[in-house]
Amino acid sequence: MEKKIVLLPGDGIGKEIMESAKKVLAAIESEYHHDFVLQECAIGGDALDRYGVPLPDDTLKACEEADAVLLGSVGGPKWDNQPPEFRPEKGLLKIRKGLGLFANLRPVKSFPSLLHASPLKEEIVKDSDMMIVRELTGGLYFGEPRERRNNGEDVVDTLAYSRQEIERIVEKGFESAQIRNKHLTSVDKANVLESSRMWREIVNEKAADYPDVKVEHLLVDAAAMKLVTNPGGFDVIVTENLFGDILSDEASVLTGSLGMLPSASIRTDGLGIYEPVHGSAPDIAGKGIANPIGMIMSTALMLEYSLGMKEEAKAIETAVMDCLEQGYHTSDLNIKDGKQMNTEEITEAI
């Protein structure tokens, strides 16, 4: 099958780990007789340096025409003092909004061979296996007005949602629960926010369409607690944009596998951007020692979700697991009696 894939290496370690993704794609291509047409484009600080904007029009256009997009990572101290419109992260926000990628899926799973690296006690974290479904193009991230007022004396941001925006992400939450363990936790702040009360109503309405899914409502503060005290108690979490940002990052460090975790930002027709959860790690960029597994797992997620290649995705995941079980690891991990490798070596091993 021919598939068009746009690669957005971005900043920091993004370039190095994207090389790993390319090698993995090449291996899948020859093993399964696919034809991946790759096109590399600029985003983030890299795009700012080369074109003066964090998201060039050409990049957006190429992504819109592709079957799927792989992203390395975006941002770094070099651009931290830029005005808001000219910061690398703006490229990320614009591409999400521009492509209408309203659903961010973040699976969090404990890797048995990495449990010792978890900050949590092993008995607390060992059965963790959850999926966070975060709304990605609404809420406080895009609501208007967002401005200073009265000569800079006051400031407002706006948390705005339409019924349709809430409905489609809630449906995504239910669908995700249906293909997993049929337990959906909807997170809101309905004791304070009007938007959360509407969110909760819509979840309750939609529940009728998914009678096989058990639904539970949890306040965001209680959810932040439960992630730490009982992460195994979650299956699918669905929540709005900012709550999802906070909770998914909190969840990502629970299992000690942050460097391993992938994410998908998708829309209804299947187009999606796939990227590792970790950041651009400017401190180790360029040294060839970055952990490429988050990027490689993102590649697997892309094959499964956007390209319909379940078997190919499974093959990659199995290769990663085998590799970890044999004790191969990068310098960010510490596997007892393991063998430390650089980015290129571990990619080859996988």
Add this chain to the structure above:
Amino acid sequence: MEKKIVLLPGDGIGKEIMESAKKVLAAIESEYHHDFVLQECAIGGDALDRYGVPLPDDTLKACEEADAVLLGSVGGPKWDNQPPEFRPEKGLLKIRKGLGLFANLRPVKSFPSLLHASPLKEEIVKDSDMMIVRELTGGLYFGEPRERRNNGEDVVDTLAYSRQEIERIVEKGFESAQIRNKHLTSVDKANVLESSRMWREIVNEKAADYPDVKVEHLLVDAAAMKLVTNPGGFDVIVTENLFGDILSDEASVLTGSLGMLPSASIRTDGLGIYEPVHGSAPDIAGKGIANPIGMIMSTALMLEYSLGMKEEAKAIETAVMDCLEQGYHTSDLNIKDGKQMNTEEITEAI
């Protein structure tokens, strides 16, 4: 000294643990020759049941005239389906706003004898000792408009702050850092929110007035991660209302001492409401087995912050520590070779 203290037992276990606070106050009264004039008032579900509103005017007035206020806890399933204006939590929001209690202080400290109850590994959590300073009367909790629009098709909430509101809480953060370990972490989402950018500017301006305090900015998602991976890396955290709600609840479960933790909601002239961090625990209400330590530690905090009785506060804290070290505990805790007690027994022991 004569001091007027209003007691708001509230709902669930609130009534039982307030009895413990009264006993502790009586002990301090006779030991240190003070005269505490206690007045009990209604709030929350209790007030709804008796007066039809979650915060009767008389309660607000009594608190305004008092030197300090002790609160048990508010809320419970009985009132969960009430309309927003008639929910117990509304009483809490109204009293905070009505009294202008703009600063919520939440100390989180690990108790050596309870470390085994922490979900975190002992080496990660053992040096945790932080204070979260949360803005309590602004932001998304009170901003207008907060409403449905277009026949219920759209919804908005508003995150609003004035310069003065941000300044006074940031000052509180710096002052708290000055009397602790001189390290302030300001948490915002400046890569997305205009209000966070103004927040960050004000923190940087104020930093000049506190040259002895080391200031650091952290994004809220990164803060949610760091609380789990390196809680000992914080001294004072200062942040806006909703971020503070989420992060302080997350922090409260780190050390395994949730039932022990106090909080203070204060304003500039010293008036404050002191309450335990844990909820109303409707499942065990009325059984006489609730853990009163959070309430007792809140009483100590009240003596120290609102009544200027440092020595008396210290005496209570020492009594609690001694009691735990001797293995006395309530049923929510599990101390090896300890002695389990009910609410009344452990209060007497303390």
